[in-house]
Amino acid sequence: MVGLVNTVIIILVAGSFLSGYYLLGLNQIRSKLTSEAEEIVRNHLVYDGSRIVYRQRDEGQSIRSDLYTDGASAVIYNAGLEPIGNFGLFELQQEIFSNDKKREYSGLLSMVLETGAPKFYSVVEIEKNNNYEMLLYPITSGQKVVGVVCVANQVGFFQDLLQISVYILLTVIAAAAFINFFLGGIIAKIAYKPLENLREKMHQTTIQNINEKVIPEGHPTDDSYLLAKNFNEMLERVNEGIIKQRQFISNASHELKSPLARAVSRLEVIGLRLHKKKVVKSDLEKDLVSVKQDLVDLASVIEDMLLLSRIREQALPQEGLKVSSLIRKELKKYPGIKYTNKIDDSVIIRFNKESFRVVIKNLVENAIKYGVKGSLEFYTLDQSNRPKIVISNRIKSGLKIDTTKLFERFSSHSKHTGGHGLGLSIVKSLAEDNGYEVRVDVKGGLFLISLNRLT
Amino acid sequence: MKILVIEDDPVIAGNLKILLADHGYLVDLTDTGSKGIENAVVNDYDAILLDWMLPDMEGNEVCKEIRARDIKSPVIFLTAKNQVEDKVTGLDVGADDYVTKPFVIEELLARIRVQIRRNYKSDLTSEIRVGAIMIDTAKCEIFVNDNLLELPPKLYSLLEFMAVKKDTVVSRQDIIEHLWDENADVMSNVVDVHIKNLRRRLSSGGLKHVIKTVKGRGYMLCSD
Numbered sequence: 001m002v003g004l005v006n007t008v009i010i011i012l013v014a015g016s017f018l019s020g021y022y023l024l025g026l027n028q029i030r031s032k033l034t035s036e037a038e039e040i041v042r043n044h045l046v047y048d049g050s051r052i053v054y055r056q057r058d059e060g061q062s063i064r065s066d067l068y069t070d071g072a073s074a075v076i077y078n079a080g081l082e083p084i085g086n087f088g089l090f091e092l093q094q095e096i097f098s099n100d101k102k103r104e105y106s107g108l109l110s111m112v113l114e115t116g117a118p119k120f121y122s123v124v125e126i127e128k129n130n131n132y133e134m135l136l137y138p139i140t141s142g143q144k145v146v147g148v149v150c151v152a153n154q155v156g157f158f159q160d161l162l163q164i165s166v167y168i169l170l171t172v173i174a175a176a177a178f179i180n181f182f183l184g185g186i187i188a189k190i191a192y193k194p195l196e197n198l199r200e201k202m203h204q205t206t207i208q209n210i211n212e213k214v215i216p217e218g219h220p221t222d223d224s225y226l227l228a229k230n231f232n233e234m235l236e237r238v239n240e241g242i243i244k245q246r247q248f249i250s251n252a253s254h255e256l257k258s259p260l261a262r263a264v265s266r267l268e269v270i271g272l273r274l275h276k277k278k279v280v281k282s283d284l285e286k287d288l289v290s291v292k293q294d295l296v297d298l299a300s301v302i303e304d305m306l307l308l309s310r311i312r313e314q315a316l317p318q319e320g321l322k323v324s325s326l327i328r329k330e331l332k333k334y335p336g337i338k339y340t341n342k343i344d345d346s347v348i349i350r351f352n353k354e355s356f357r358v359v360i361k362n363l364v365e366n367a368i369k370y371g372v373k374g375s376l377e378f379y380t381l382d383q384s385n386r387p388k389i390v391i392s393n394r395i396k397s398g399l400k401i402d403t404t405k406l407f408e409r410f411s412s413h414s415k416h417t418g419g420h421g422l423g424l425s426i427v428k429s430l431a432e433d434n435g436y437e438v439r440v441d442v443k444g445g446l447f448l449i450s451l452n453r454l455t
Numbered sequence: 456m457k458i459l460v461i462e463d464d465p466v467i468a469g470n471l472k473i474l475l476a477d478h479g480y481l482v483d484l485t486d487t488g489s490k491g492i493e494n495a496v497v498n499d500y501d502a503i504l505l506d507w508m509l510p511d512m513e514g515n516e517v518c519k520e521i522r523a524r525d526i527k528s529p530v531i532f533l534t535a536k537n538q539v540e541d542k543v544t545g546l547d548v549g550a551d552d553y554v555t556k557p558f559v560i561e562e563l564l565a566r567i568r569v570q571i572r573r574n575y576k577s578d579l580t581s582e583i584r585v586g587a588i589m590i591d592t593a594k595c596e597i598f599v600n601d602n603l604l605e606l607p608p609k610l611y612s613l614l615e616f617m618a619v620k621k622d623t624v625v626s627r628q629d630i631i632e633h634l635w636d637e638n639a640d641v642m643s644n645v646v647d648v649h650i651k652n653l654r655r656r657l658s659s660g661g662l663k664h665v666i667k668t669v670k671g672r673g674y675m676l677c678s679d
Binding site for chain 1: 464466467470471473474477508535536537538541555556557558559560
């Protein structure tokens, strides 16, 4: 394909070159004919009122010698278009035109005589294999056209040169086409090898071999090199996503198994006691409550995981929400919790309503987990018309909080503070989807969770 | 046999203690990695059950530290982490086995028995034979000349412990460490009393002089 395109390009270039060369040569010949005709009329022809008379130039040369010197031929016609003088070729050969050409030529002569405008008669075949360029030039006396001079010049040499050039160029084109077709194909194959390797690699890439990279070939600025590099970077990003997904599944399964392991081991104990007939009713009730709690925990983990999955799947429509009233409404679900709400009723933020409910629920639950009873407080900090919602709580004594690990899903930190480690991760995702950032700070014995508008 | 359980989930740890104790094991519980290492250094455990996600350090770090301190007790990971790479990591840092949660107690007990047998280079199955005595460690049953011999749990544990160390002298200190918890008085004659009771029970089953006293060193269960 590349070879074919190259061949067409070569043909077009060669054609343009030859056309230009031909037009340039023709133009030169026509200029020469014009100056020759002008010279004949000016120096060698005089109209004496009734006929055209020959004269010599001031330097003494005759019309014949001038034409001979310039290698041109001429015919002089009077007003009746009768030839009154033949020079050069026309002198040697009287019948120079075939019948149809003769009619064409006579028509042109009449036209020049009538209009007084010179006419070129291109490449008239006079003899086989011998072409001429002619100029039919008016002989004037004042405003009157009294005759026509036809000046002719052989264009055979120019044509030969053109022909040789055509042959050379055709040979070159044939050679170029051959080289293009075969060598070009090989070169193109070599040049496109990196792309072919990349295509093959893309075809072969699966989850199992995603770690195998393409080795970029060529110069670092080559498109193929950059393409391979970008492909590798893309693979890395995809792999990172897969690792995170696997990690999440692994962590999730861990969190699902913990309550399950508690429930199963408790049931084993119940089974053992039944087998040994050592069942105490109060112990059995306690054990069943424990198993029930484990199953509730299990359901809670599953619920949170499904929510996290839904967050990523759906576009969440935002609306203007009255923060204060929503907080009051959410906290009604925690009747034992005392809190202070300093957020003005006029504070409105744009957030998805369901997301905001989940965010507040999780933030409150975290604040309760880490805070002293009754110290829960809500307030806003206005930063350039961007409300920052803060939930503050006094930290339980002796409780150490590693704020860097709070947002990690299923972190061991969360395990040892009574949660399963998805709550704050969900809050972070929901906040980000609504254009907010969640920050957790521990300052002066206070556990502070804030929602900050990003833009 | 004495087992150390390093597990921070109090429910699972408590249940394990009940279930293992029912099979004659003496169980020590710890809820952090550092306390677990401390216990493993001080006591000679027959097996250590180790959780992975602990509050102060990860289980693989605990296992590495235990091995670094030249503690030979078999370590069995008991964790919810079930990825192949976790198992490989756990076994590579020196654990002897890996059991994932939720676990079935029968399987866990079988794996503990395997590790104890290997540790004492004992019989290759759950049945230990010492002369006319056959102990089915899976069912916690003892047969003397093919007749079932019922023993109280402590005497069963004592006989099983001596059986896995058959034909070798077992010191009173060893017996105390493996069969009694840390509150036992090492200076008391509690071991001698239990040996005397065991001899009496075995005699009633027709076996005399199978437990020999090696003066100044301890006791030996002889297969001859």
